[in-house]
Amino acid sequence: ILDIAAFDKMGVTDNACLKQIATNFGLGAALGSSIGALYGTYDAFKFKIPGLYKIRHIGQTTVTTGAIFGTFLAAGALLHCGKSH
Secondary structure, three states: OOOHHHHHHHOOOOHHHHHHHHHHHHHHHHHHHHHHHHHHHHHHHHOOOOHHHHHHHHHHHHHHHHHHHHHHHHHHHHHHHOOOO
């Protein structure tokens, strides 16, 4: 169960904070996807994955790496939202 009052105390429900979290997720997803595509291509050729499985492997690596890195960047933005500078 989410406690909205706790998020409100941290300033997370502020529109600027949500925008920063979404921006960081998008940036992390873009960067992670590009690295995942490069690594997935290298990995697919290294292990000699056959035919269309190679494309599937590259796609899975791209999406997974992008989602993970985007989530970590969004979590970092969430932690910084409550801080006043």
